[in-house]
Amino acid sequence: MxxxxxxxxxxxxxxxxxxxxxxxxxxxxxxxxxxxxxxxxxxxxxxxxxxxxxxxxxxxxxxxxxxxxxxxxxxxxxxxxxxxxxxxxxxxxxxxxxxxxxxxxxxxxxxxxxxxxxxxxxxxxxxxxRGAPLQRRELVQLLVAEGVVRNVAELAWAGKERDTLGYSYAPVDADEIQRLRGIVRCLLAHGVAREQVAAILRFPLSSMAPDALEANIGVLEAAGTFEVAAVLAQVGDRLWRTPTPTWRFIVDVLDARTPQDLAKFRALLDCHHDLSVDLAQELKLHCAGLDELAGCQRLLAGLDPQRDDAASFVAHVRRLTRAPHSLNANQLARSEAYLKGGDSLPPFLQVLQDHGLGDAASVTEFQRCFRQLTAAGLDRALKTLEAVAVEEPLPQRVDWVLQAGKSGYFHVYDYLIETFRLQGLMPLQQILPLGSLGIAFLRCLIEDRRLDSLKAVRDWYRDAVGIVGYRGDSSYDAADKLLFDDAFDRNHFGLLASNQRAVHGIVHTRIQRSLGTWPWQAEEVEKEAYREASRLLGAQMRTELLPALAKILKSTGGVILESLFEDEGDQPLDLERKLTCLTPLLAELVAGGGPSGTTLTAMQLDAIAVVYRSPQEFIRTKWHEVRGHESHLQGLVLRQSYEMAWRHARRRLRRDLDSVGFHALRRAAQFSENFRDYPNMFTACQRLSPKQLRQNALGASLDTLALHLGSLLALAREDGTVSRWIREGFDELTAMEQGSLGAFQRVGELVDLFAVVLPDALDAHADAFIERLPENDAAHWASRLGPSVPELEGRALLRAVVSRTRAKLLPLHLAWARRQFKLYEQEEDASRRAQLMSGVVSKHPAAYFAKQAAGLCTAGNLRMWEEERHCHLVVFDPQMQRMVGMAMLYVQQIPELDSHRLSLVIRGINPTEEMLASHDTRSIVESFFDAAVLVAQDNNLACVAFPAPSGAHIMSNRDAVEKDLKKRYVARAPVQPRAEGVGRNALRHAPERVAAKFYAYEQGSEGVDALYVIWRPSETIPEIPPAASASEAQANAWA
Incomplete structure (x- = not known):
């Protein structure tokens, strides 16, 4: 160089x-x-x-x-x-x-x-x-460059509350940086402290709007009484996220004049549509101050003048606040359904007034019925209540009105009330499940079969197989009574409705052959003549069919098929020949087999439709595609059937449940649900009384402690289970028929709530909730919950009082819930403890339609059926000769489970709705697993497993089954994998979770990433004593 x-x-x-x-x-x-x-x-x-x-x-x-x-x-x-x-x-x-x-x-x-x-x-x-990705450091760099953060210690300002408020870790673009810079400079220019400015990083960058911030601050400055820093502390990013017209509305129309006043309207500040000045002015006439007005902000936010009828809304406010209703501001705040009722509200209120229920408390309570019942339905229900002299508390009466009105079976209720001379609310609650049976059916029971008391009818109803879901007609003729008698004598009502439809179809076909089809183009006179001729001919034909119907019922075990009466032109009916063909056909279908030819005869199509509860047209269109897959199972050793014992869920309620206690739980849920919407802690705690927690307090009960429980629920609301109870669980429980299986199961879940769920939820979430409260709010809440604790203040005081509150309330509520649970007693008739079903592993064409019967979304998915790994475990009731449930089995190589042998995966456990309603869920699930284990044992398979539940309901379309699997299997799976050979005899109690890819639909579709192993070759099927149901075991554990 x-x-x-x-x-x-x-x-x-x-x-x-x-x-x-x-x-x-x-x-x-x-x-x-x-x-x-x-x-x-x-x-x-x-x-x-x-x-x-x-x-x-x-x-x-x-x-x-x-x-x-x-x-x-x-x-x-x-x-x-x-x-x-x-x-x-x-x-x-x-x-x-x-x-x-x-x-x-x-x-x-x-x-x-x-x-x-x-x-x-x-x-x-x-x-x-702090765990944040590298890109987010740009935000801290901005704060340093703008002089907000000046030393290392101040870096903590930028990270404060990031984790608890859902800080976004997405990459930052130049536009977001620019908008954040604008927000920072604007806040600093208006005197906001550097620490407070740095803390805005906890808010989403997507909400940053410096122009909106300038405009909103302009609104505040025009009012002349606001400090920007104080407002920011109270409302957070709403200072720039809320539209300027909303700020102007709250400041100028509602007259909020301090940061604390603004904070009362947080829910309204989240509103992004126009607000009604007319409604605000009307509400101000009825609210005694800003606190009551803030309590009505849901109404203000719920009305969009661009979308809703504001004039009607305001008119309804006037109607409800004037005599005779005279709702106060608090009651009006909870009346959004009424206010959006349009033209339906005046007649509804008029019905209440006509029945002496026009006062504010009654109108408020009946709002639960407003969206469910018409004015006519409400009037009908109230007349029924008055007829039996009901004197129970208003909430219980409203519960009955809501249930009865939704069902609409008042003519049936009137018949039962008159027949048994019923008085009081309790029998009215007991007859609710009977309404769908219809008057004709009940007359057969009461008048023909001599069930002459409500107790006798209810006892029969509990024992009747397949009765749940039946919808009866208003009248019976001789043919209907014949079918009823057959079902009653067999104690199997699952086929009654389909048999009645079959008889109707047979008669209808014959009428058309005789009279022709309905004359659509004819005059009214001709149509009326056709109706009358059809009625007369139909009655005659039904009478003529009686001998044949009786013979068919006896021969087929209670099954009527339309195809038995196909005359094939003018040839005489060969009933014997057809019955000779039908009886073995039904037996084949119930054994998991059936026809396999390219086409189906009318009888075969009819029989498959009845056994598999599927429309004939669906079977006909799919038949040629589902054939020819029987060979997929040739490599498996399969038993002729797998016996499955489904235990009846027979529980008798010894006396009524404590309805006052259940309504106290509803009040607690309402308090906790509304807690965050109260304008301030003073308003939220107004009705709380600390004297109930004093050591020598007398008369403390669920009713007097309802808001104390509501406070605990509010603290634990972040827990998913607690949140579901608050939103809907307590309401559903009070609306259920007390003696039903659903009520029994829900009361059991209530025991779990107070024994396990709520204590755990409080441990997990209460401290974080309290930490977010200002010190003065925490102190006030503590002062309303219970007596003060010396030397403690603010949040520390609230923690101490909450600890004392839960120590008193949880044992009290748990003991009460256990008492309610123990009111259900197991019936002693051992012969009805379990119903034996028959499970069959099948890939015969007819077995495909089990999916349709179970109501699965994959009923039309042929690609699954075509895979060799896939087959159905179909469950039949041998007496009723119908499919009552199914599951899907997959026999395939899964290396994560076993590198050499095939494994068996079971999913889609779906009993039919009526069987689930009358049988113990645990016994159903266990019987499916037992059958799967037997298949695996007989074929030397590596294991039996089920896929991790997902949002696609791959384990079951039945909520009760999914909950049972999650509670008894998924929740018990150890977090750490088992050591080889350790704990293998406990897989049915604590399954092994294995990370493995499994496709629940066809290969490549609906993949899951984990399987739960419930059996390996060293396992044995656990011995479950026939007399010990899951519900009994649960009851013993809680005794």
Whole structure:
């Protein structure tokens, strides 16, 4: 290199003349010497050399020629961050630190240096200890650049509350940075403290709107009484997220004049549509101050003048607040359904007034019925109540009105009331499930079968197989009574409705053959003549069918098929021949077999439709596609059937449940649900009384402690189960018929709530909830919950009072719930403890339609059926000769379960709705698992497993089955995998969770990533005593 060129390079790179551009022998020796000296000496030498250059490019040249090999044996990329670190930070002990610097970024390094950091441990602590991705450091850099954060200690301001408020970790774009910068500068310009400005990073960047912030602050400044910092502390990012018209509405129309006033309208500040000034002015006439007005903000937010009829809404406010109803502000705040009722509200209120229920308390309580019942339905229900002289508390009467009105079977209720001379609300609740049976059916029971008391009818109903879901007609003729008698004598009502439809179809077909089809184009006179002729001929034909129907019922075990009466032109009916064919056909179908030909006869189609509860047209269109897959099971050893015992859920309620207690739970849920909407803590706690928790307090009960329980529910609401109870669980429970299986199961879940769920939820969420409260709010809530604790204040005081509250309330409520549960007693008739079903593993064409009968969304999915790994476990009731449930089995290689042998996966456990309603869920699930284990044992399979439940309901379409699986299996699976050979005899009690890919539909569709193993070859099916149902075991555990 020439001297002139050398000088030009030195000037360009700003290198000193004393440093050679190419290291000589001595410099090279020195470089290799430092490779073997302590790393700190090498970094000091590097720092000294790099400072000789005045440009980054010059330092890069020095690094390459003099430094690189002294710091790392491998290539270290020299970038601006490494350059900055070597010159301005303290030496480090290993070259790997500089590898981390490469990924840190120059801006972070400059920001750290500006904050006074000089070593990399401090940088890691300040910037990388919070778990946020690297991109988010740009936000901290902005705060440093804008002078918000000036030292290391102040970095904590930017991270405060990030985890609890759902901080977004998405990459930051230039527009978001610009908008954030605008927000920061605006807040600083209006005197907001630096710490408060830094804390805005807890809000989503997507909401940052500096222009809206300027406009909203302008509204506040125009009012003249606001400090921006105080408002920001109260409403957070609503200061820029809420539209300016909404701010103007709250300040100018509602007259909010302090930051505390604004905070009362947080729910309204979340509103982004226009607000009604007329409604606000009307509400101000009826609210005694800003607190009551804030309590009505749901009404203000719920009315969109661009979408809703504002005039009608305001008119309904006037109607409800004037005599005779005279709702106060608190009651009006809970009347949104009424106010949006349009033309339906006046007649509804008139019915209440006509029945002496026009007062404010009654109108408020009956709002639950408003969207469910018409005015006519309400009037009918109230007349029925008055007829039996009901004197129970109003909430219980409203419960009955709501249930009875939704069902609409008032003519049936009237018949039962008159027949049994019922009085009081309890018998009215007991007859609710009987309404769907119809008057004709009940007359057969009461008048023909001599069930001459309500108790006798209800006892029969509990024992009647297949009666749930039956819908009876208003009248029966001789044919209907024949079918009824057959079902009654067999105690199997599952076929009664289909038999009645079959007889109707037979008669209808014959009428059309005789009279022709309906005369659509004829005059009304001719149509009326056709109706009358059809009625007379139909009655005659139904009478003529009686001998044949009786013979068919006896021969087929209670099954009527339309195809038995196909005359095929004018040929005489050969009933004997057809019955000879039908009886073995039904037997084949119930054994999981049936026809397999290319076409189906009318009788075969009819029989499959009845046994598999599927429309004939669906069977006909799918038949040719579902044939020909029987060979898929040839490699398996299968039993003729797998006996499955489904235990009847027979529980008798010894006396009525404590309805007052259940309504107290509803009040608690309402309090907790509305807690966050109260304008301030004073209003929220107004009705709380601390005297109930005094040590010598007398008469404390569920009713007097309802709001105390509501406070605990509010603290634990983040828990999913507690939240579901608050939203709907208590309401559903009070609306259920007390003696039903559903009520029994829900009361059992209530025991779990107070024994396990609520205590755990309070442990997990109460502290975090309390920590977010201001000290003065916490102190006030504590003062209303119970007596004060000396030497404690604010949040510490609330924690202590909450601890004392739960210590008193949870045992009280748990004992009460257990008493309600024990009111259900197991009936003693051992012969009815279990009903034997027959399970069959099948891939015969007819078995495909089990999916349709079970109501699965995959009923039309043929690709699943075509896979060799897939088959159906179909369950039949041998007496009723119908399918009553199914599951899907998959026999396939799953390497994560076993690298050599096939495994069996079971999913889609779906009993029919009526069987689930009358049988114990646990016994159903266990019987399916037992059958699957037998299949696996007989075929030397590696294991039996089921897939992890997902949102697609791959384990069951029945909520009760899914809940049972999650509670008894998924929740008990150990977090850590078992050691080989350890605990293998406990898989049915605590299954093994294995990470494995499994496709629940056809291969490649609806994949899950985990399976729960419930059996391996060393397992045995657990012995379950026939007399010990799951519900009994649960009851014993809770005794």
């Amino acid at each position: 020439s001297t002139a060129h050398d000088a030009w390079v030195r000037r360009a790179l700003r290198l000193p003349p004393t440093l050679a551009l190419e290291p000589g022998t001595l410099a090279t020796a020195e470089k290799w010497l430092f490779v073997f000296l302590p790393f700190g000496l090498a970094t000091r030498r590097a720092s000294r050399l790099l400072r000789l250059a005045g440009t980054f490019e010059g330092r890069a040249l020095i690094f390459d020629r003099y430094v690189q090999r002294t710091l790392a044996l491998f290539e270290l990329r020299y970038d601006e961050a490494v350059d900055f670190a070597l010159r301005w930070f303290e030496p480090v002990e290993t070259w790997r630190v500089y590898e981390q610097v490469e990924h840190t970024g120059m801006e972070v390094m400059r920001t750290a240096h500006a904050l006074g950091l000089r070593n990399f441990a401090q940088v890691r602590e300040a910037f990388f200890s």
